Amino acid sequence: KIRSFRVYPRSIFLKPIFLEMPYTHISILENFWFVYALRNLSKDFLYIGSTNSLERRFTEHNNGLLQSTKAYRPLTIAAFIGVETEQKARELEKYFKTGSRKAILKKRFLIE
Numbered sequence: 001k002i003r004s005f006r007v008y009p010r011s012i013f014l015k016p017i018f019l020e021m022p023y024t025h026i027s028i029l030e031n032f033w034f035v036y037a038l039r040n041l042s043k044d045f046l047y048i049g050s051t052n053s054l055e056r057r058f059t060e061h062n063n064g065l066l067q068s069t070k071a072y073r074p075l076t077i078a079a080f081i082g083v084e085t086e087q088k089a090r091e092l093e094k095y096f097k098t099g100s101r102k103a104i105l106k107k108r109f110l111i112e
Helices: 016-018 023-029 056-063 088-096 101-108
Strands: 012-014 033-040 046-049 076-083
Touching: 016 056, 033 088, 046 056, 046 088, 046 101, 056 076, 056 088, 076 088
Parallel strands: none
Antiparallel strands: 012 076, 033 046, 033 076
């Protein structure tokens, strides 16, 4: 399911179905930067981050290599947004981490 995102007109919004696909099917995502939301429902935890390799970063989070999410494992990818540049990804990550934007992310993009 692809949706446009209002902050950056050329961004994409994808559900994390790609993790179940063979690597060859996700090669179109290689040139994107991602803002992602990780979730642990049993601990009511939501983490927002950005990366240029979603699969690598997700593995780092779930292997306990990152202090910020180590206590909240196992994590699942709730959503991610692909944008064309690192700068756009960092701006979008900051946007979702400030004020009530995390609540907006939960309400508008994350499906229970």
